Amino acid sequence: MHPHEFAVLHGLAEDGPVSQGRLGEILRVHASNLVAVIDGLEAEELVVRRRDPVDRRRYLVDLTARGHRRLEQARHLAQEIEDDLLAPLAEDERRGLHSYLTRVAAHACAAGRGSRRSC
Numbered sequence: 001m002h003p004h005e006f007a008v009l010h011g012l013a014e015d016g017p018v019s020q021g022r023l024g025e026i027l028r029v030h031a032s033n034l035v036a037v038i039d040g041l042e043a044e045e046l047v048v049r050r051r052d053p054v055d056r057r058r059y060l061v062d063l064t065a066r067g068h069r070r071l072e073q074a075r076h077l078a079q080e081i082e083d084d085l086l087a088p089l090a091e092d093e094r095r096g097l098h099s100y101l102t103r104v105a106a107h108a109c110a111a112g113r114g115s116r117r118s119c
Helices: 003-015 020-027 031-043 065-085 091-110
Strands: 047-051 059-063
Touching: 003 020, 003 031, 003 047, 003 059, 003 065, 020 031, 020 059, 031 047, 059 065
Parallel strands: none
Antiparallel strands: 047 059
């Protein structure tokens, strides 16, 4: 799975179903760049597009059961890779690294470099 596919599945798991435009805002990706990714995920039956019952002009994108399973597999694999990568660090060092990265991300968001949702 490519990182952009993981990001879409994760975004939908957190906020779905959402319109393609809203998903683009959440992921900070232009909606037109998202179409090909969603097309591929839809072809694999990981996501589904449905008409928005409130606004029939737009589509909502949501995870399928298969998409949920694939996301969980990807999360598990990502955790294994992270554990392997951080193996040389003691638990307190891992917490420190997490804290530093969280502060850097918060700084980026406070400076207006991130959407409210992603911060």
